[in-house]
Amino acid sequence: MDFRQLLVAVLLAISPEFTPVRCQLACNANGLASRQKRLVVRSPASGDLAKLDSCQYRVAPWSGQVCQVRVDFERLELPQLQLNATSGLLECVDFLQLQRFRICGRNSGQHLYLPIRRGQELQLLFRLATPLGKQSTWQLTLTQLECPLDSSSLSIRQPEVIQPTVRPILPFLGNFLPRTIFSGQSGLGSGSGPAAQFIKTLTSPSMADLEMLAPLGCDQYFRTETGGIVSFNFAGGTYMPNMRYSICVRGTADSEISYKIDHFALSKANAEQSGPAYDTDCRSTVVTPLRVSDYLSIPNSYMVGQTNLQATYYCGNGLAGRELIGRPPFVLRFASDSQSSASETGFQLTYSVRRSSQDSPVTPEL
Known part of the structure; x- marks a missing residue:
């Protein structure tokens, strides 16, 4: 060798x-x-x-x-x-x-x-x-x-320009590398030979990193075509107050997603009425003291068997056993207010990404 x-x-x-x-x-x-x-x-x-x-x-x-x-x-x-x-x-x-x-x-x-x-x-x-x-x-x-230097293709924009950094041990090795083989006038990895190109690959994100990177604004990111999603502390029985986060699922522009609701119990404004609630029942557009604002947002969605209902915000306790169909973007947003009770147990659902049906009643939002 x-x-x-x-x-x-x-x-x-x-x-x-x-x-x-x-x-x-x-x-x-x-x-x-x-x-x-x-x-x-x-x-x-x-x-x-x-x-x-x-x-x-x-x-x-x-x-x-x-x-x-x-x-x-x-x-x-x-x-x-x-x-x-x-x-x-x-x-x-x-x-x-x-x-x-x-x-x-x-x-x-x-x-x-x-x-x-x-x-x-x-x-x-x-x-x-x-x-x-x-x-x-x-x-x-x-x-x-x-992230790569130009991350626009990943829909991930960095807050500032990030320069590539050679792994910590490589500059030390650079003192012993023949410059004619591994480097050019600008230093380690700046030449055009195969070894220099290999060095450059060590300063770039791996394919595994690119696969795992979450889109901008996603606090959770599910990359498989099927899976399960639950609220935080679902096993403990009560979701946490004052929590807001986005849940993203990987999909394509020509696909849709099925959400099958196994459990759903969020507070709502008209608590005296049983069953599910939607939109203004979940998130008032007027900010008032102690307003109820717990919801799971599923944009561009409709309910199977009730296609005339195309809500964005869901709350209440009557969605268990129902199925929702959503179109891109596949982003769910959960929010909870400062008030909590033993009845606010959260949500549990399974999802499945599939090819979009031709007769979907949902028109994607612009």
């Missing part, structure tokens, strides 16, 4: 595209930020957790092209919402804080996409304020996703 073959083999070995990294990050690890493409954070052992009032993790960007972090809640068991005696409202006392999201309760199997600006660290804060909080358990997988 000559020098070039040996060096290419070394580069393959250290490249994250060929070597998945699953580093385990310890709680409050000396206040240092971990810099890994993919890592796992786990709750401390019960004896250590009992001594903590909080548990914080800091994650540094893997490269200058990181634009999103996908957080998979493989296991997340925190205490449930508690009643604030002063305000009379339910709130998270023990929680996980992830950017604007404050999460408590049982959320294993959920995920979130978090946007990251150039050079921005991601911080995860577990607040353990009560004895129940010190019995929490979690295991989260964080995957840093890199």
Whole structure:
């Protein structure tokens, strides 16, 4: 094996595209930020957790092209919402804080996409304020996703121009690389030879990253043709107040999506009337104190067997067992107000993406 073959083999070995990294990050690890493409954070052992009032993790960007972090809640068991005696409202006392999201309760199997600006660290804060909080358990997988320089084709626009960054070890290796083979006058990877082109591939997002990137504004992104979606803390029985997030499903312009509702219980303005409610029953256009504003928005949708009903906002408790058909864009938006009750248990549905039928009664909004 000559020098070039040996060096290419070394580069393959250290490249994250060929070597998945699953580093385990310890709680409050000396206040240092971990810099890994993919890592796992786990709750401390019960004896250590009992001594903590909080548990914080800091994650540094893997490269200058990181634009999103996908957080998979493989296991997340925190205490449930508690009643604030002063305000009379339910709130998270023990929680996980992830950017604007404050999460408590049982959320294993959920995920979130978090946007990251150039050079921005991601911080995860577990607040353990009560004895129940010190019995929490979690295991989260964080995957840093890199955007291409020109991300317009992905419908993902960066807040600022991001320059490509060579993986941290490559500049060190560059001191030993023959410039006539691997580089041009501008430095490592700037030549036109095959090895230089290979070096350039290490500074670009992998195909796996491009596949996983969520469209702009999507807090959750489901990439399979079929799947299930549930509200946060559905297993715990009550969704969290003051929460707003967008749920996106991958599809094409010539497809439609079937949502089969297994469970649906959101508050509504006319609570004395049973059954489902729509639009102004769910989201008043006039802002008033303590207005009811819990809803699941499904744009460009209609109800199977009742095609004359083409609502956008859904709430109430009578949708279970019904099927909705939606057209692009495949974006669901969930919102909850500051008020909560035991009857606000959330939603559970399954979806299926399929070819659009010719006689769909929905006209896409412009």
